[in-house]
Amino acid sequence: MGTLRYGAEAISMDDRTLGHVQRALAGKLRNGEGFLLTWRLSPDEGSGRLSLWCAPGIPLVFRYDEPVGAIDSTVVRALVTTSYEGRGYLDATALAPAPPRATD
Numbered sequence: 001m002g003t004l005r006y007g008a009e010a011i012s013m014d015d016r017t018l019g020h021v022q023r024a025l026a027g028k029l030r031n032g033e034g035f036l037l038t039w040r041l042s043p044d045e046g047s048g049r050l051s052l053w054c055a056p057g058i059p060l061v062f063r064y065d066e067p068v069g070a071i072d073s074t075v076v077r078a079l080v081t082t083s084y085e086g087r088g089y090l091d092a093t094a095l096a097p098a099p100p101r102a103t104d
Contacts, residue, residue, distance in 0.1 A: 001013065001014060001015070001065055002014065002015040002017075002018035002019075002062065002063060002064045002065060002066075003018075003061075003062075003063045004018060004021070004022075004060065004061070004062055004063075005060070005061035005062075005063070006052050006054075006058070006059075006060055006061075007058075007059075009050075009052065011039070011050070011052075013039070015064050015065060015066045015067070015068050016068055016069060018062060018064065018068070019064070019068030019069075019071055020071060020072065020075045020076055020079060021037070021079065022062045023071055023076045024076050024079035024080050024083075025037065025054060025060065027076070027080060028054075028080065028083065029054065029055075029056050032056055033056075034053065034054065034055035034056070035053075035054055035055075035083050036051045036052065036053060036054070036083075037051065037052045037054050038050065038051040038052075038091055039091065079091070
């Protein structure tokens with residue numbers, strides 16, 4: 001499990017999902033865009049949803065426990081696209097990437 005640190009908050013998610021979220025966040029922040037990052041909490045975290053306002057100049061730390069592997073640019077684009085749609089936020093849990101297929 002990787003961790004996204006945002007101030008006092010520490011958000012855990014699997015390393016592949018975090019890798020995709022990092023790419024999407026970096027692109028939006030590089031463009032000077034502020035946005036909400038939201039995700040569903042696991043039952044052991046109390047369930048529900050948590051959202052953070054992300055903007056340039058607010059420090060974020062990404063920590064990985066395992067190698068991320070290949071990043072699927074389609075997933076990154078889909079994450080960014082959701083931030084421009086009616087809900088107006090980047091939903092980190094809606095588009096969790098599937099693990100890569102095993103090859104023979």
